[in-house]
Amino acid sequence: MFSTKIKESLIRILGNEFVCDDTETCITYSYDATPLYQELPDGVVFPKTTEDVQKILRLANEHHIPVIGRGSGTNLAADTVPHQGGMVMVMTRMNNIVEIDQENLTITVQPGVLTQAIHEAVEANWLFYPPDPSSMKISTIGGNIAEGSGGLRGLKYGTTRDYVLGLEAVLANGEVIRTGGKLVKDVAGYDMTRLLVGSEGTLAIITEAILKLIPLPETRKTMMAQFNNIDSAARTVSAIIAARIIPCTLEFMDQRTIQVVEDHAKIGLPRDMAAILLIEQDGSPSIVEDDLKKINQICLDFGSVHTHVAQNLAEGTKLMAARRNALSALARCRPTLILEDITVPRSQIATMVKIITDIADHHQLTICTFGHAGDGNLHPTILTDARDSLELPRVEKALADIFAAAIRLGGTITGEHGVGLAKAPYLEWKVGHAGYHALHAIKKALDPTNLLNPGKIFRS
Amino acid sequence: MSTNPWNDLEETLRQTLDEEELTRCMRCGFCLPSCPTYQESGKEAASPRGRIALMKAIHDGKISPDPTFQKQMNYCLGCRACEPACPADVRFGHLLEQSRAAITSHVPTPLWNKLIRRLFFHTLLPHRSRLRIVAVLFFVYQQLGLRTLFLRSGLAKKILPSHLLHMDKALPLASHRGVRERMKTDFHPAHGVAIGRVALFPGCIMDVLFPQTNTHTVQILQAAGYDVILPNKQPCCGALHAHAGEEKKAHQLAKENIDLFLKMDIDWIASNAGGCGAHLIDYPYLLKNSPQWKAFAHSFANRVKDISELILAGRPLTLHPLQQRVTYQSSCHLQNGMKVEKEPLNLLSLIPKIELVELAESERCCGSAGIYNLTHPHTSFHILDEKMERIRHTQANTIVTSNPGCLLQLTIGIHRARLQNQLRALHLIDFLMESMKAETSTDSASETPIKNY
Numbered sequence: 001m002f003s004t005k006i007k008e009s010l011i012r013i014l015g016n017e018f019v020c021d022d023t024e025t026c027i028t029y030s031y032d033a034t035p036l037y038q039e040l041p042d043g044v045v046f047p048k049t050t051e052d053v054q055k056i057l058r059l060a061n062e063h064h065i066p067v068i069g070r071g072s073g074t075n076l077a078a079d080t081v082p083h084q085g086g087m088v089m090v091m092t093r094m095n096n097i098v099e100i101d102q103e104n105l106t107i108t109v110q111p112g113v114l115t116q117a118i119h120e121a122v123e124a125n126w127l128f129y130p131p132d133p134s135s136m137k138i139s140t141i142g143g144n145i146a147e148g149s150g151g152l153r154g155l156k157y158g159t160t161r162d163y164v165l166g167l168e169a170v171l172a173n174g175e176v177i178r179t180g181g182k183l184v185k186d187v188a189g190y191d192m193t194r195l196l197v198g199s200e201g202t203l204a205i206i207t208e209a210i211l212k213l214i215p216l217p218e219t220r221k222t223m224m225a226q227f228n229n230i231d232s233a234a235r236t237v238s239a240i241i242a243a244r245i246i247p248c249t250l251e252f253m254d255q256r257t258i259q260v261v262e263d264h265a266k267i268g269l270p271r272d273m274a275a276i277l278l279i280e281q282d283g284s285p286s287i288v289e290d291d292l293k294k295i296n297q298i299c300l301d302f303g304s305v306h307t308h309v310a311q312n313l314a315e316g317t318k319l320m321a322a323r324r325n326a327l328s329a330l331a332r333c334r335p336t337l338i339l340e341d342i343t344v345p346r347s348q349i350a351t352m353v354k355i356i357t358d359i360a361d362h363h364q365l366t367i368c369t370f371g372h373a374g375d376g377n378l379h380p381t382i383l384t385d386a387r388d389s390l391e392l393p394r395v396e397k398a399l400a401d402i403f404a405a406a407i408r409l410g411g412t413i414t415g416e417h418g419v420g421l422a423k424a425p426y427l428e429w430k431v432g433h434a435g436y437h438a439l440h441a442i443k444k445a446l447d448p449t450n451l452l453n454p455g456k457i458f459r460s
Numbered sequence: 461m462s463t464n465p466w467n468d469l470e471e472t473l474r475q476t477l478d479e480e481e482l483t484r485c486m487r488c489g490f491c492l493p494s495c496p497t498y499q500e501s502g503k504e505a506a507s508p509r510g511r512i513a514l515m516k517a518i519h520d521g522k523i524s525p526d527p528t529f530q531k532q533m534n535y536c537l538g539c540r541a542c543e544p545a546c547p548a549d550v551r552f553g554h555l556l557e558q559s560r561a562a563i564t565s566h567v568p569t570p571l572w573n574k575l576i577r578r579l580f581f582h583t584l585l586p587h588r589s590r591l592r593i594v595a596v597l598f599f600v601y602q603q604l605g606l607r608t609l610f611l612r613s614g615l616a617k618k619i620l621p622s623h624l625l626h627m628d629k630a631l632p633l634a635s636h637r638g639v640r641e642r643m644k645t646d647f648h649p650a651h652g653v654a655i656g657r658v659a660l661f662p663g664c665i666m667d668v669l670f671p672q673t674n675t676h677t678v679q680i681l682q683a684a685g686y687d688v689i690l691p692n693k694q695p696c697c698g699a700l701h702a703h704a705g706e707e708k709k710a711h712q713l714a715k716e717n718i719d720l721f722l723k724m725d726i727d728w729i730a731s732n733a734g735g736c737g738a739h740l741i742d743y744p745y746l747l748k749n750s751p752q753w754k755a756f757a758h759s760f761a762n763r764v765k766d767i768s769e770l771i772l773a774g775r776p777l778t779l780h781p782l783q784q785r786v787t788y789q790s791s792c793h794l795q796n797g798m799k800v801e802k803e804p805l806n807l808l809s810l811i812p813k814i815e816l817v818e819l820a821e822s823e824r825c826c827g828s829a830g831i832y833n834l835t836h837p838h839t840s841f842h843i844l845d846e847k848m849e850r851i852r853h854t855q856a857n858t859i860v861t862s863n864p865g866c867l868l869q870l871t872i873g874i875h876r877a878r879l880q881n882q883l884r885a886l887h888l889i890d891f892l893m894e895s896m897k898a899e900t901s902t903d904s905a906s907e908t909p910i911k912n913y
Contacts, residue, residue, distance in 0.1 A: 024528045025503070027517050028510035033488045046502070073504065074489040092502055114493070138492045327488075331548035335483040387483065 001026075002043040002087075006063060010045055013055045018046040018093070029070065029088045030081070033135075034422055035336050036386055037078035041068065041088045048093045050168065050176060050207040057205065057451070058174035060087060066454050069201035071112065071140030075147060076339055077420025079200050084454050089205065091142050097121055098208065104182040105213045106165060111142025111206050118211070128216040130157035133416070134327065142206050148198030150341075150416030152323075155374030156248045159416065161197045163212045169196055169204035172447040182210055195442070200418050201453040203446045220248065220282035221292050222316030223309040225299035226273045230254070232303030233275035234350030237373045239298050240279075241346065245291050249280035250374030251323045254353055257330070257368040257381075258322075264329035267321055270306070275353075277304075277373065278323050280316070326370050334366070334383040338395065342406035343377040343415030355405045356380045363398040365391070377415035403429060419457045427457060469525050469566040470518060476558050477519045484548045485512045491542035491552075496825050496843055497535055505532055508542035508552050515555055530567055533559045535839070537832050538703050539792035539825035540738075544799075553797070554745060557702050564705030581706045585664055585696045586713060588638070595634040595668045626841075627833070630872040631669070638667035639674035640690045648678050648688040655685040655774060656727040661740065661764075663733045664696045665864045673864075676893040677732045677767055683896070684774030686728075691720055699739035699793075702746065703830050714743045715753065718760045729760070731798075732767040732889055734790075734863040735830070738797025740764045766794060767889060768803035768862070780898035781813035786891070787856040788816070789847070789870065791863035792825050804862055804888050811895045817854045826861075828869030841876065844869060848877040862888045 002010065002021045010019040020026075021043030031038045042065065047053045060067045066086025073080055082088055095112035100122060107122055107129065115136035122129050132151035133139060139149070145167070150159040166180030179192040196204055227233040237250060253261070255274050262269040269276070277299070281291045292309055299307050310316035331337050344352045353369055356378075360367035371378035380402055384395050403413045403426045413419070413426045428436045440458055443450075454460065491508040492498050498507035505514065511532060517523045533556065540553045569577070584590050639662050640646065658681055662674050681688045698713035717740070721729055731737030739746075741764050744757040771777065788808060794800050808816055827833060827843035851859055851873075861867055870885040886894075 020503075022528065023523055023526070024505045024514060024532065027523060028504040028507075028513050031487055031513065033486070035486060072489055072492060073487075116493075135489065138489050328547040328549075331484075331486055331488075335480070337486050337548075385483075 006059070006065065007043070009059050010043075010056065013052055013059070014045060014047060018048075020044045029073070029090070032070075032073040032075040032078060032080040034076050034078040034081065034420070035338055037081045037083070037421060039081055039083040040085065041082035042085050044088045044090060046090050046093050050170065053089070053170045053205050053207055054174045054176060056087070056089065057170055057172060061173060061449065061451055064449065064451070067205070067451055068453050069142070069146065069205050071143030071146075072114075072135075072138045074135040074139045075143065075420065076341070076417040077147075077414065077422045079147065079418050079420035079453070079456055081421060083421055084460070086454075091205075092140065094142075094207065095140075100125060100127070100213075101182065106182050107211050107213055109141055109209055109211065111140060111145070111209065113141050115139050115141050115144055122213055123216055126216045127213040129163060129211060129213055131160045131163060141209060141211075145197055145206055145209055146199065146201050147418040148416070150372070150375075150377060152249045152251065152372060154372055154377065154416075155250055156246045161194065164193055164197050164209055165212050166210035167193055167196055167206055168208035169206045171204050172449065172451045176207075177204070180210065198418065200420060200456050202443060202456055203452065205452070217248075217282035218284050219288055220280055220313075220316070221288045221310060222278070222280045222319045223292055223296060223299075223307060224319045224322070225277045225279065225296075225304040226270050226306040227275045227277070227303060228273055228305050229303070230274045230353055231350045233277055234353075234373075236277060236299050236302040236304065237349060238347055239302050240295055241374070243294060243298060245281075245294060247279050247291070247295065247374060248282045249278065250372070251278040251370070252276075252349070252373035252378075253278075253322065253326065253370040254357075254368065256366070257326055257370045260333055260368055261322055261325050261329040264332055265321070265325040267318075267325070269322055273305075276322070278320060280320070323370070330368055330381050330383060334385055336384045336386040338382040338384065338399075339417075340380045340382070340399065340402060341371075341377060341415045341417045342380065342402060342411055342413060343375070344406055344409045344411030346374070346376045348409040348411065349373055349376060349378070352378060352406065352409055352411070356402060359398050359401045359405070363394040363401075365394060365398055367398070375415075376411065400426070421456055424455070424457060424459050427459075465566045465568055466525055469562055472562040472566060473515070473518050473525060473559065474521070476562055477515055478554060478558060479519065481550055481555050482512060482516045482519055485509065485516075485550050486548050487513070488547060490547055491545045494541040494545040494823075496537055496539065496541070496827070497839070500839055500842065506535060508546075511536060512550070512552070512555065515559060525563075530563050533563060535836065537792075537825050537827070537829035539829055540796035541792060541823060541825060543796050551745075557705070557707075560703070560705030561707035562705075564707070577704070577706070581701050581704065581709055585700065586709070588664070588667070588693065591664060591668055592636045592638070596636040598634040599636060626872050626875055627868075630868060630875050632871075634668055635671045638662060638671050639678065640692070642671060642675050643678060643690065646690045646692060648682055648690070650685045650687050651682050652685060652775070654687045656687070657689065657725065658686040658728045658730045658770060659689045659691055659721055659724055659726045661697070661729050661731045661736060662690070662694060663731075663736050663864065666733050666736075670864055670867070670887065673732065673887045673889050676889045677730065680771060680777065680889060680892055680896070681730060681767075681774075683777055684771050686770065686774060688730075689724060689726060691724065694720060697736040697739050699735050700830055702739060710746060711750075714746050714757070718743065718753070718756050721763070722756060722760060726763065728765050728770060729763045730767050730770055731764060732862070732887070734766070734792070734794025734798060734800075735865055737764060737766050737800075738793035741798060766798055766800045766803065766862070768800060768807050771807060771892075772803055777810075777892065777896060779811050779892070779895040782811050782895050782898055783813045783815075784858055785815045785817060785854070785856045786858045786860055787819040787822075787851060787854040789819055789822050789826060789851070789859055789861045789866060791861060791866050792829070794862050795823060804860070807888065807892065808860060811892075814895075817856055819854055819856075819859075820850050826866050826869045826873070828863075828865040830865060833869060833872070840869075844873045845876065848873040848879070851883070852877065852879065857883055858891065859883065859885050860888050860891050861885065
């Protein structure tokens with residue numbers, strides 16, 4: 001609960017309806033999509049304007065109340081769990097698309113706009129905003145920016161990071177900064193835009209964003225390739241890239257995932273295969289046609305035992321159903337699903353998948369791996385039960401082993417979900433002692449009183 | 461039992477909420493965009509994920525239920541749109557009914573509320589003959605000038621809240637004669653060699669307000685090659701009871717229906733109301749704690765089919781051209797409960813010359829949701845007005861649906877949007893019948909015998 005004085009001040013800023021500290025509200029803003037993490041906030045506020053955010057932050061600063069920015073709460077690293085209490089600041093009321101600029105090819109949005117709504121708005125104008133995190137139907141662009149979200153199209157088009165041109169943000173002291181702009185080139189000072197992307201709400205609250213758009217690709221085509229050993233699948237991925245072809249999607253599923261998906265969705269997947277690749281190319285029809293022909297040949301040359309090229313969009317959608325069904329299928333196996341997002345250099349995919357299988361066997365756990373093979377971003381998914389006190393410690397150990405292995409192979413502990421609370425203990429493994437202190441120095445400089453999302457990214 | 465009803469509620473919730481369902485929610489949030497009340501309020505507590513978090517907090521002993529919990533459970537439409545959106549297959553409908561049942565049995569309600577519930581759920585709905593008496597009274601009110609007098613005198617505006625006024629205007633003429641009274645006998649043979657035997661589940665609201673639709677259902681089933689049996693004294697399916705937390709009555713009605721239909725020599729039980737059908741197929745879950753009923757409930761549920769599934773599986777109907785622009789609004793429980801999505805559209809597309817236009821967000825609830833438009837008129841009509849805007853956008857002149865509640869709500873929507881002259885709402889079955897009866901000439905649409913309610 002807020003103290004009476006704080007609550008009155010907040011109500012003066014936002015009105016009664018948008019300041020809540022009742023039990024019901026506190027319970028329902030005590031979690032995000034990360035299993036095993038839950039903590040009650042003191043209360044929840046729903047600002048409507050940048051000025052609201054400024055006033056709230058000044059008040060929070062004055063009274064040392066932690067502020068946790070939140071969109072739709074789909075984060076997978078417990079980044080929006082208020083684990084030190086404080087005030088959850090929900091940005092979903094700031095949900096206007098401010099402008100689509102056809103001359104500069106940009107869209108300006110408030111943070112609470114759903115990512116899917118951005119896709120729909122720009123595609124109606126034959127423009128394209130490529131980042132497509134799996135949660136985009138409900139996740140907000142503010143959350144995507146704060147987490148530096150990825151998605152299936154990362155290999156060819158990059159991630160959220162590559163499409164943010166400028167930001168308006170409120171610092172912990174209540175001051176507003178504007179970074180970047182509708183500019184392709186801008187080297188005036190440090191790149192604050194890129195610093196704020198992926199800052200997980202620990203440096204500032206983002207209140208507006210200018211995003212880069214590109215022309216909408218004319219068409220796309222899908223294919224599937226099956227492999228009876230994982231090395232051939234991994235070598236195929238490298239060979240496709242080496243042949244100077246960058247597909248827009250290059251997805252991978254291991255045997256355990258294939259079997260679980262087939263058990264659940266019965267779409268005719270080969271249960272005996274070690275891996276399948278789902279590949280999609282977009283662009284002009286002739287290039288797409290040509291690329292798919294070449295990719296198909298490479299798959300066969302590198303040991304695919306069966307390939308299938310979709311003849312039309314509907315057939316392509318059917319092929320991609322295997323990948324889209326993966327999360328549902330896995331979620332139905334056991335009550336708790338822990339979805340990780342380590343990333344390794346593309347050339348290390350086969351090694352990493354084999355290590356994960358060994359780790360699963362060693363700790364007697366079920367771990368299914370699927371992911372974005374093209375950019376080396378894998379989703380080892382641990383199927384467990386939060387109520388199983390004997391299994392959970394083994395899950396913790398397996399996670400640590402997986403992170404260590406990824407780093408050993410030149411990879412990272414998180415490719416697209418963020419560090420948050422869940423991976424804070426492992427950050428130093430990736431960035432090193434000096435690196436950790438450099439990051440912390442930035443945090444201290446911009447948020448000296450540790451007001452914004454405390455305890456996230458850095459160990460408390 | 462303690463003296464504090466909220467403590468008793470807490471105890472019951474802990475015992476009856478399905479722990480497996482609660483644990484299966486992985487809080488991914490994929491249900492949020494599908495939830496009408498989350499869209500309305502923007503508050504997590506009014507989302508399926510939020511409601512489950514509240515139930516789980518009570519179940520785990522972290523919080524105690526209070527009036528805000530009760531309010532939140534009642535604010536939910538129960539449309540179950542969150543179920544197809546859920547990767548983990550959490551059956552939110554079950555959790556909601558468990559919560560509401562616990563609330564109904566412990567939390568004291570005001571006397572007027574108790575009396576209305578008693579009248580509606582116990583005195584009227586389970587007894588067809590009593591419903592008919594109400595229908596007669598209502599018919600008298602509608603026909604003998606009383607309604608006109610009431611509406612014109614200005615008295616209606618004074619004493620009726622505006623939502624009831626709209627509802628009164630939209631209600632079709634009630635009938636004291638249901639399908640069985642209209643069709644005289646209880647057996648109606650297939651045209652030609654029978655491909656199966658079907659018992660019609662006539663429903664309560666359907667048989668009082670839309671008996672013509674039931675008659676058409678029988679006729680179309682005959683044409684599709686089914687022998688049709690009309691059961692005598694079919695009890696209410698109990699869906700409204702279960703949704704409202706009247707659990708015991710719901711159990712009793714389920715058992716009565718199972719008894720009645722399993723005695724009959726039939727292959728299928730045909731439902732033409734999504735709300736009834738979805739509840740009928742859920743009898744095994746409803747009676748999960750009565751082991752002696754398990755096999756019977758499964759045998760019953762396996763026979764229940766939506767009318768559109770049976771027609772598509774039957775002999776092709778002779779459908780004449782209808783030159784009309786038509787769109788389709790799904791019944792939530794047909795879609796999310798019975799999982800019947802494409803069949804009604806496939807049937808419509810068989811009608812020659814029809815111009816079938818897709819309704820944007822047709823999977824979203826129209827706000828009818830059982831008696832939600834009576835209990836939460838503000839939210840219900842806000843959702844409805846948005847729906848009407850989408851329908852207006854299709855420029856259709858007929859909106860087809862497959863549940864009596866939706867049909868009434870959409871008719872109210874047509875009145876609210878003042879579209880009476882260009883748009884009508886029809887049950888899928890009545891529209892099919894219109895096509896079967898249509899002259900082969902193409903301008904038949906304008907002469908259609910079916911009344912716009």
